[in-house]
Amino acid sequence: MFEAQTCERDPIVVVGGGDSAGRAALFLARYAARVRLLVREEALSSAASRKGGMNR
Numbered sequence: 001m002f003e004a005q006t007c008e009r010d011p012i013v014v015v016g017g018g019d020s021a022g023r024a025a026l027f028l029a030r031y032a033a034r035v036r037l038l039v040r041e042e043a044l045s046s047a048a049s050r051k052g053g054m055n056r
Contacts, residue, residue, distance in 0.1 A: 004031040017041050 004027065012032040014025045017039035025037040 004028055007032055009033050011036070013038060015040070 008031045010032060011034040012028050013036050014021050014028065015038045021037060021039075025035050029035045
């Protein structure tokens with residue numbers, strides 16, 4: 001959490017498409033100026049998209 005607070009004015013890029021990447025992007029969105037989630041596949045993994053909050 002300390003690391004997230006130190007970059008609150010910086011843009012953040014999270015690479016991945018699974019649950020961990022989605023959770024990290026949502027968490028970092030509370031602190032960073034902008035968060036981009038880069039997904040290497042065509043879409044998020046089906047497990048990630050079924051969890052509430054990923055489609056927000």
